[in-house]
Amino acid sequence: MKKGVMRPGHIQLRVLDMEEALTHYRDLIGLIEMDRDEQGRVYLKAWSEIDKFSVVLREADEPGMDFFAFKCVDEASVDNLRAELIKYGCKVEDIPAGDLKDCGRRVRFDTPTGHKFELFANKEQTGKWGINSVNPEAWPEGLKGMKAVRFDHGLLYGPNIAGTTEIFTDILGFDLAEQVVNADEAGIANFLTCSCKAHDIAFIECPEPGKLHHASFLLETWDDVLRAADLISMRDVSIDIGPTRHGLTHGKTIYFFDPSGNRSEVFCGGDYHYPDHPTVIWQEEQLGKAIFYHDRVLNERFLTVLT
């Protein structure tokens, strides 16, 4: 947080069919539908989030991720980071306030991995959904499906993750919390945090630019992860793998796909990272265990199926 970047703010995902996508993000994962705009985009959030939305869905003829945004502490931080990004050589685009409903101006930049990221400082705060801000109850009634607590992080695939990681660490002030290194000590998977979480964003090296591996949502307990797995079977949803535990970050997890093929994760638990902590290293020979702690073998689909 030393450069003013606080947390993931929103992710905009492309879907092939909006109503089908809503059965996934709203009815299965349990996000709240907050708004829609003239372009037909749908805005959602998880119940514990203060800001108005964290997931934006856009219907398109190719699924994947449009952009991933981080919220900064104030507009001055956005200005400073904007100047630093330009100086570093990133292509920077200014998106005016209101382009996303009830969101302030955003600064968009590109990265060597081919992903678009954004920084912003202002978005309407509607408060936790279904909970009073004074004397708040433990959780709101009326949540659907997996009852996701918050949008947590993303994992993206692309070329030159070293280049993108440098932007995140040197300019945006992220820490490299965990890393998988190959025999030459080069990072082939980088997990970055701007908070105390084990990761707010992660990258895995792959020749194809701009790819989404998954968008991840937090659940409270392991029992919630098992119930999420039950719902995936009950509703005949496309499963990827799990429930299991990761070696990397040690989170307890399950992966599945939305109706357009974008991968989702719900998880609970896992490690934490303070700025004085050294980077946790995994060696490539242990990649199976790093990714799936119980099976300890790589799963081809997990590594190669992307949108």
Place this chain on the structure above:
Amino acid sequence: MSQIITKHKIQVLNQEQEFLCPSGIALLVGMETINSHCIDVGCRGGGCGVCKIRVINGSFSSKRMSKAHITDEDLQKGVVLACRIFPTSDLKIEVLHTPTSKQVIV
């Protein structure tokens, strides 16, 4: 009460395999149901492109497929994603080798 489920014979020519796919079920899911592995399975949502096949003959209905993997030209040639087509007759197909994002760590 009882409903007759039509099953369509799917011949996978370049894998020398065949299986029956009930109508209303996506071809890829039909294949998975009988525990065959002749077509690669990815997202099952028309997004990742790993299940690409060519339909040589037969009829089917389909759902939207990612333009990143299936162009209009592909469609003309019968190139489709097995997870997005629903056979409406017996089909002859071939599996197309799709180099998925081959990545450095595998």
